[in-house]
Amino acid sequence: MMAEFISLLGLGISIIAAQLITTRSTQNIIRSNQRILDSNQRILEEIRGLARQNQKILEEIYDLQKEMAFCLRKIDVGMRANALMHGWQRVDGISPEEARRLPEP
Numbered sequence: 001m002m003a004e005f006i007s008l009l010g011l012g013i014s015i016i017a018a019q020l021i022t023t024r025s026t027q028n029i030i031r032s033n034q035r036i037l038d039s040n041q042r043i044l045e046e047i048r049g050l051a052r053q054n055q056k057i058l059e060e061i062y063d064l065q066k067e068m069a070f071c072l073r074k075i076d077v078g079m080r081a082n083a084l085m086h087g088w089q090r091v092d093g094i095s096p097e098e099a100r101r102l103p104e105p
Contacts, residue, residue: 083089094102
């Protein structure tokens with residue numbers, strides 16, 4: 001009887017120890033998962049910030065392209081005016097109207 005009691009007591013202690021170990025392991029896993037989730041959240045916020053920066057850069061590039069096209073048109077008008085003023089003609093023999101219809105490279 002005493003041996004059975006000691007055996008049951010040993011089994012009970014083993015079960016309690018296993019349960020404590022399992023509980024600690026579970027708590028460690030939960031803490032680890034929470035750290036990973038927090039890290040992922042920070043990374044997502046950084047990605048959102050980078051996406052906003054990229055959008056601003058794309059808008060600036062578009063504005064710069066518009067300004068460059070405007071400047072090139074101004075240069076073209078100035079060169080045409082200068083050519084007309086001096087009576088110059090194109091070397092390739094294309095009229096200004098034909099040149100305007102040519103596709104841009």
